[in-house]
Amino acid sequence: MSQDKTVLLNIKNLIIEGYSDEKWVGIVHGVDLKLHRGEVMGLIGESGAGKSTIGLAAMGFTKDGCRIGEGSSIEFDGMELTTTPQSDLQSLRGSRIAYVAQSAAASFNPAHKLIDQHTEAPLQYRIQKRLESQEDAMELYEKLRLPNPREIGFRYPHQVSGGQLQRAMTAMAMACRPDLIIFDEPTTALDVTTQIEVLSAIRDIVDQFNTAAIYITHDLAVVAQMADVIKVLLKGNEVEEADTRTMLSNPQDDYTKSLWAVRDFKRDQKPRPTEGSPLISVKNVDASYGDTPVLHDVSFDIYEGMTVAVVGESGSGKSTVARCITGLLPPTKGECLFKGTPLPPDYRDRSKDQLRQAQMIYQMADTALNPKVKISEIIGRPAQFYSGLTGPALKNRVDELLDLIELEPAQYYNRYPPELSGGQKQRIGIARSLAAEPTFIICDEVTSALDQLVAEGILRLLDKLQNELNLSYMFITHDLATVRSIADEVVVMQYGKVVEQGPKDVMFKPPHHAYTDLLLSSVPEMDPDWLTTLLEERGVDDIGEAAKANKRD
Amino acid sequence: MNYFIIGFYALVIGASSLAAFYQKRTAFILLFSLTLVSFVMGIVGGEAMLWSVTILAGLIAFSAGVSYSFREFLVIILPNDMAKEMRTAPLTAGFGLFVIFTYAISGIFAPIIAPYGEAEVITSAFAPADENMLLGADQLGRDMFSRIIYGARNTVGLALLATILAFLMGATAGLYAASKGGKLDQLLGRIVDVIMSIPSLIFSLLLLSIFGTNTTTLIIVIAIIYAPRVYRLARSVGGNVVVMDYIEAAKLRGEGTWYLIRKEILPNSTAPLIAEFGLEFCFVFLLVAGLSFLGLGIQPPTADWGSMVRENATLISFGEITPLIPAGAIALLTVAVNFVVDWMLDRTSGLKE
Known part of the structure; x- marks a missing residue:
């Protein structure tokens, strides 16, 4: 693969400390890392493992309020970064080390054209003149298989899609032909079909220019496609390191094994009850935001005690359906029935009991919980509001709910949401919806912001609750692994229409609708050859969007 | 040349040298510019000008001292979580609180x-x-x-x-x-x-x-x-x-x-x-x-x-x-x-x- 195998980055005993509560606390405790030219190293671990911190430290950079501890050494191509002055580091970054952030949408300046941002670094370091650099940018866009490579650079960031933006970001990182690129979860925010485009584009370009890369992610299947070497981290310590194939086939440490086992959770599929009307039934619903129609003739049923997964890529109208059911967006045509009786289209016209029956769990627990309200009150309020509980009865109910979501009541009762981890917050979100004693819960991408281990815990909890309380779930997700583990029935949506629906076992077996097939085949697998094989099947030059266009016909 | 002028210059120059020796960058720049300004002021305004500089510096030092002690006082008397806020508060905030407190009294x-x-x-x-x-x-x-x-x-x-x-x-x-x-x-x-x-x-x-x-x-x-x-x-x-x-x-x-x-x-x-x-x-x-x-x-x-x-x-x-x-x-x-x-x-x- 590469011609030159010298060591490019050599990190020894890296200690990084953060300042909190008036003292320095260790974040990374002595990690060693050796990266050769042209090598791609995958850093994986759950959140808080110090992956991103190590990635930034490889550029000699720490976030505000952090510092590199005594005795650490970061050697980049013979240069000791810990003692290099800031000004030299600055010129090193961008020209020889580049960084690709998780959210390209947030990292591009919306006020400038893509190509102007692309040429910024080469111009600043006087590597290329403006026109040369623009020409180079177009070449890179072409290599990254962006549509209209000669024209796309002259658009503004909001005029291109998320996947294209992420590729433009990669092109920008390549602008100075760096020796090392750090990818910090570049595909986490993308859905499966787009993810493939970005992954293959990144892999090809890194290969072509013999660039070394550090690929940070929490998705094992992704790292299996990208990396030559995988390093597993846990709480700022190295767990183990091995080359990708060895690591996948023969993990040594228990923690690594548990990471590998996450995808094993699977629940038995329940059949539809034979009698009785569905709990929730969406009938021929059309909806629009302003004048833009988003849903066209959407119908499906959810029966009591069942989990219906609604899948589709972003923009397919999954969440809009949820908004129609909850009454936040009154449909323009059609109606939603609850146990056979139509629900008033606007939530303001619904009775307290109707509101109580359907609850929602949100994707971002951060924004779904009021940061200035105590946990006891967040959970207690619905119970107080709907059931009129007060005083000791309310406290008992909150304790009971905290027990249900497997959090120690005494410990969490008086805390505030910002003091909790992502998984704990999501559990509080679940408790809040349970406090209303609903029969139906809409789970809007509840696990997509979480690590796999934590996400699995949430799924197991939801499953347990369903069995205990006979709840029905509408599970909105773009993650098919989640669907596989928890759903009874699947509804596939595209462009605001239901493409296909049916029980899970039928849906996951061929023959599929072309779109379902595309979604299914795009889910990364742990096999390191998966991406290569898939690209060969689809034809390397027209993956992703092009493939979609072909399949649509 | 009387003892005051000699003492004054000895103090500012000595203090800036000390700051330079201990590599206190901001303190050094502050003190050294004060030294340079005092040279000009001494030449233009004579002893009276130097006195006013001294009084001004004394006033600033005094209010800084008052702010510091008031802040420490608040840290001690306030409950735990508020005390933590106070400890990290800048000296100017201590001064502001002290003045507001005085006015209120x-x-x-x-x-x-x-x-x-x-x-x-x-x-x-x-x-x-x-x-x-x-x-x-x-x-x-x-x-x-x-x-x-x-x-x-x-x-x-x-x-x-x-x-x-x-x-x-x-x-x-x-x-x-x-x-x-x-x-x-x-x-x-x-x-x-x-x-x-x-x-x-x-x-x-x-x-x-x-x-x-x-x-x-x-x-x-x-x-x-x-x-x-x-x-x-x-x-x-x-x-x-x-x-x-x-x-x-x-x-x-x-x-x-x-x-x-x-x-x-x-x-x-x-x-x-x-x-x-x-x-x-x-x-x-x-x-x-x-x-x-x-x-x-x-x-x-x-x-x-x-x-x-x-x-x-x-x-x-x-x-x-x-x-x-x-x-x-x-x-x-x-x-x-x-x-x-x-x-x-x-x-x-x-x-x-």
Whole structure:
């Protein structure tokens, strides 16, 4: 693969400390890392493992309020970064080390054209003149298989899609032909079909220019496609390191094994009850935001005690359906029935009991919980509001709910949401919806912001609750692994229409609708050859969007 | 060359050398520029100039010392979590809090602290300071010191009440508009635009001449003038909060607007509102002082800093600093409040990270 195998980055005993509560606390405790030219190293671990911190430290950079501890050494191509002055580091970054952030949408300046941002670094370091650099940018866009490579650079960031933006970001990182690129979860925010485009584009370009890369992610299947070497981290310590194939086939440490086992959770599929009307039934619903129609003739049923997964890529109208059911967006045509009786289209016209029956769990627990309200009150309020509980009865109910979501009541009762981890917050979100004693819960991408281990815990909890309380779930997700583990029935949506629906076992077996097939085949697998094989099947030059266009016909 | 000049230069040069030796960058730059400035000042202004530099430096050092001890005092007496906030507070915030604290004490205990009544004529007009009168007498022979103390109560009290009223009106309307949106939001917004388009001093002069000048009208008029600014801030801050999922969750639960404002939106908008409170308080304060100076504010013989400046203004031409004392009291409080507000703004922006 590469011609030159010298060591490019050599990190020894890296200690990084953060300042909190008036003292320095260790974040990374002595990690060693050796990266050769042209090598791609995958850093994986759950959140808080110090992956991103190590990635930034490889550029000699720490976030505000952090510092590199005594005795650490970061050697980049013979240069000791810990003692290099800031000004030299600055010129090193961008020209020889580049960084690709998780959210390209947030990292591009919306006020400038893509190509102007692309040429910024080469111009600043006087590597290329403006026109040369623009020409180079177009070449890179072409290599990254962006549509209209000669024209796309002259658009503004909001005029291109998320996947294209992420590729433009990669092109920008390549602008100075760096020796090392750090990818910090570049595909986490993308859905499966787009993810493939970005992954293959990144892999090809890194290969072509013999660039070394550090690929940070929490998705094992992704790292299996990208990396030559995988390093597993846990709480700022190295767990183990091995080359990708060895690591996948023969993990040594228990923690690594548990990471590998996450995808094993699977629940038995329940059949539809034979009698009785569905709990929730969406009938021929059309909806629009302003004048833009988003849903066209959407119908499906959810029966009591069942989990219906609604899948589709972003923009397919999954969440809009949820908004129609909850009454936040009154449909323009059609109606939603609850146990056979139509629900008033606007939530303001619904009775307290109707509101109580359907609850929602949100994707971002951060924004779904009021940061200035105590946990006891967040959970207690619905119970107080709907059931009129007060005083000791309310406290008992909150304790009971905290027990249900497997959090120690005494410990969490008086805390505030910002003091909790992502998984704990999501559990509080679940408790809040349970406090209303609903029969139906809409789970809007509840696990997509979480690590796999934590996400699995949430799924197991939801499953347990369903069995205990006979709840029905509408599970909105773009993650098919989640669907596989928890759903009874699947509804596939595209462009605001239901493409296909049916029980899970039928849906996951061929023959599929072309779109379902595309979604299914795009889910990364742990096999390191998966991406290569898939690209060969689809034809390397027209993956992703092009493939979609072909399949649509 | 006397010992003072030699000592002075020895001190600044020695201190800057020490700073340089211990690699205290900012301290060195500060001290060394002081040294250079003192050279010029010594040549131009002679010994007297150097004395004033020394006194100024002494004053700054003294207030820094006071601020430091006041901050440490607060750290010790406050409960744990607030003490933690205080420990990380800058020295300027300590100074601001100390000044506000002093003003509050003198305002609350004015009758006990002041040696004479606020309207009590005790000597001839413009009598100089003696052992009975700390700051001399004003144009009617009333004790200046006593009037300053009473002024703290009247002027600051009035400004405080007016600001609180402005905040009650503005914040309630703003948060309500943010959570309701639609036509009501538009209506309130346009009303606010109308009020804001009229220059505040002219508008208050107009209203006060229509409704007469007593304290209640004054407070209401000032509150009406300042409420629109609060409204705008509250609406924009509230607008960022109402789009959060937890508001949606509360709406779907069927909560009323008042609950939403009180429990969900307000706790998440307090930080910018408190900071704005500090700033508005200063503006209101200056407006009250300005109105009093024009004769439309607090009416005599009630002591008020603004009118005290006006009444004693003639003394300026005789080289007396008496009229500057109430002006200085206003300036000091404004600076102090702004120090505290800056600190609060820093804290809120820090929390956002």
